[in-house]
Amino acid sequence: RKEVEQDPGPFNVPEGATVAFNCTYSNSASQSFFWYRQDCRKEPKLLMSVYSSGNEDGRFTAQLNRASQYISLLIRDSKLSDSATYLCVASIQYGNKLVFGAGTILRVKS
Amino acid sequence: ETGVTQSPTHLIKTRGQQVTLRCSSQSGHNTVSWYQQALGQGPQFIFQYYREEENGRGNFPPRFSGLQFPNYSSELNVNALELDDSALYLCASSLAGSRNTIYFGEGSWLTVV
Numbered sequence: 001r002k003e004v005e006q007d008p009g010p011f012n013v014p015e016g017a018t019v020a021f022n023c024t025y026s027n028s029a030s031q032s033f034f035w036y037r038q039d040c041r042k043e044p045k046l047l048m049s050v051y052s053s054g055n056e057d058g059r060f061t062a063q064l065n066r067a068s069q070y071i072s073l074l075i076r077d078s079k080l081s082d083s084a085t086y087l088c089v090a091s092i093q094y095g096n097k098l099v100f101g102a103g104t105i106l107r108v109k110s
Numbered sequence: 111e112t113g114v115t116q117s118p119t120h121l122i123k124t125r126g127q128q129v130t131l132r133c134s135s136q137s138g139h140n141t142v143s144w145y146q147q148a149l150g151q152g153p154q155f156i157f158q159y160y161r162e163e164e165n166g167r168g169n170f171p172p173r174f175s176g177l178q179f180p181n182y183s184s185e186l187n188v189n190a191l192e193l194d195d196s197a198l199y200l201c202a203s204s205l206a207g208s209r210n211t212i213y214f215g216e217g218s219w220l221t222v223v
Contacts, residue, residue, distance in 0.1 A: 004152070041198075041219075042217075043112075043200055043214040043216050043217050044153065044200070044214055045214070046211050046212070087153075097143070097155045097158065097166055097168065098143075098145075098153070098155065098202075098212065099155070100145075100152030100153045100154070102150070102151050102152045103151075103152050
């Protein structure tokens with residue numbers, strides 16, 4: 001079983017749609033969680049950290065459920081520019097080894 | 111720009127050869143990590159260096175080795191290359207003990223033929 005599992009997609013959605021990605025992690029010692037965005041043939045870039053209380057950054061909302069070891073990302077009002085691979089990440093210690101999921105592909109179409 | 115630079119950006123090697131990839135960390139960052147990302151997969155942790163010492167290693171064989179220099183730049187060396195070593199190799203720098211963002215370089219694309 002992989003430490004971080006994601007639905008690979010692809011998710012094909014129209015502009016303006018709301019889309020949700022889910023992720024589960026197996027290591028209960030994980031303390032820090034993130035969503036990264038990766039464009040084709042580019043490096044991953046931090047989209048947002050994920051906190052137990054949930055956090056929002058514009059059109060993006062992330063949630064963490066430690067009891068279920070489950071992380072989610074909600075994107076509202078999808079834009080063409082949101083098309084990318086979204087990587088779910090867990091870490092036992094901040095700044096230490098990052099454990100990535102395989103990524104979920106999002107394609108937003110006009 | 112993340113301030114993390116990697117070289118070379120692309121290279122092709124033959125099976126059995128050796129390769130050295132280089133990374134220049136963001137100024138002031140004393141921790142560097144290397145990741146391997148195969149096609150269609152997420153990045154996999156290779157190892158991390160802190161103040162020139164290895165500080166954690168993933169599930170990679172000993173033919174993957176590294177160095178961190180006093181100026182915090184870093185190298186990843188891979189010996190006896192195999193076809194499955196073909197991947198994007200990513201360097202990430204951060205400041206240990208802080209909650210600052212981890213910054214990735216643009217990566218080195220390695221193709222083994």
